[in-house]
Amino acid sequence: MKALVLAGGAGSRLRPITHTSAKQLVPVANKPVLFYGLEAIRDAGIREVGIVVGDTEAEIRGAVGDGSAFGLDVTYLRQDAPRGLAHAVLIAREYLGGDDFVMYLGDNFIVGGIDGLVDRFRADRPQAQIMLTHVSDPRAFGVAELDGAGRVVALEEKPEFPKSDLALVGVYLFSAAVHEAVAELKPSARGELEITDAIQWLIDHGHRVESTVITGYWKDTGNVTDMLEVNRLVLEGVEPHVEGEVDGASELIGRVVVEAGARVAGSRVVGPVIVGAGSVVRDSYVGPFTSIDRDCAVLDSEIEYSIVLRGASIDGVGRIECSLIGREAEVTPAPRVPKAHRLVLGDHSKVQISK
Template sequence: MKGLILAGGTGSRLRPITHTGPKQLIPVANKPVLEYAVEDLRAAGITDVGVVLGHKGREAIQSFLGDGSAYGVDVTYIVQGNPLGLAHAAGCAREFVGDDDFVMYLGDNLLNRGVGELVEHFESGDYAAAIALQHVDDPGAFGIAEVDEAGDVRRLVEKPDDPPSDLALIGIYVFSPAVFDAIEELEPSWRGELEITDAIQSLLDDGLAISSHVVEGWWKDTGKPGDVLEANRLVLEDLDPADDGTVEDGAETTGRIDMHEGAVVESGAVVRGPVSLGAGVAVEEGAYVGPYTSVGAGSTVASTHVENSVIIGDADIDASGRIVDSLVGSGATITSADEVLPDGQRLVVGENSDIKL
């Protein structure tokens, strides 16, 4: 079995962060989202991985993954070009997949329990596809599956007014090569895209069996700033912290703190976990880094209260206010202004920004 990670898309909902980089490389707990997908595939025994790229962010993703050997996989890059839908992206991988079955994984998704159980469901019978599902509170906002008592899919409905269930497709699939013939027969939807739900429904219409698996644990699509912060919180809750940094005498630390090589919590600083401090991070005297915060490599936090935030890296934060629920881009500088500060700041800050608070 092969793996296929979709890493195209424009990341429009994460602007300005994605003006200068792909959304799949935004870090959660100081690890790019894309890396979690690669790890999930490898954990399921899948080491031959295709990565579908769009026009934007191609070089950055290729530079990050390389040939895949650093992550225990063999990576092949496939260029989709214009984003014409998930089914179009899958169709671009036909030559790479060949006659093999494959897992298709949206590169901005995070799963608590990986893809192993979904693969097992697919391999347990004579299925043309298997889809990962999760119960949701607002099924009208998702593609919804109607399944029978055995979990086999009866039909799919995209954002229904009258949902047949609360089981939403979450963007993880297993396919046999039969899906490629279905994709070739598709017509663009009203969005001008080739929809993967239409391809799966075509397999059903042809009498082929589709399995489903309801995902245990949490799932997160990291497509918006709030989703990134929520994913960061969820991962930090379960993180097995590293202890490769230094806590100086006179520093106050409590809870689980994930410290990468060269990270320093200086005397007079306070860090309360769960927190992740990337390589070379300095938390200086007078700074407070509170729960559910990830500070990216090379960043400095001084004289500032930061909580429930993701600082992507190489940032310089030295402001007398409070930064909460914020996503701060790489290379950003945040300092104090002369004006009276409000009690807290909510920020989404793009790369190389220079902000005075």
């Protein structure tokens, strides 16, 4: 079995962060989301991985390399533009050959990995196997309709009037039969080759499609709210350890990680928290569910339930919550007189200012 990992796409819901970075490489608990998926694939016993890349190919290649660091053999497959999930299968046809494969969306996060799903597919041998989960607003997802016996009978991509609340999770398993389905597809109204249409083709032509409704945790980390929630979940599992410097005037409470080369001085840190290598926390409060990446500075400030990316600095700011601070960003107080906010914001930025 091989794996096909999708790591293209513009990441429009995470702008402006993704103007300069691949969305799959935005870190949670100081590790890129994509890495969690690659580790899950490896842990399921799969070694050959094709990564579909687009405009951020160089960055993805730089982070993943040949895959050997993950115990994988990685091949890169170029997609000229985001033309749908089924288009990714189409361009990977030669690489996949006649092998079964798991297709994994690189910005998805699934607790517990995919071992059980892969084992079930290998044992039952359907032509396709999908994962489903109940969601509050299925209009934003591919939606599955099941019959009374729990078999998949219909799928629809982002329907205006969903027939169920069962959304497709971003992990799919296929036999080589899916290539015939993909070859028959025409672009949808969105101009894309939809994987839901390919699965529907398999159903309509008598192929067996199985589904698993998961009750565990799954997130598409395509927006800031979901990124922060996944960060919270991962931090829940960290074990406290201190390799950096913590002075006697500081207090560490709960599960706090201070990586080698990091310094905490005159501060109170309440876990779960990670302070990345080379970062400085001084005269500050860092609250639960905060990840501070490498080479950052948090000085005379308070921050909680947030992600701070590499090289960012926060200096003299009263309190920050529920925030994603980009690479090399600088957050400082505005002048006291006149009382005004001074902003330099990139396209698609979102700012909330307390009165």
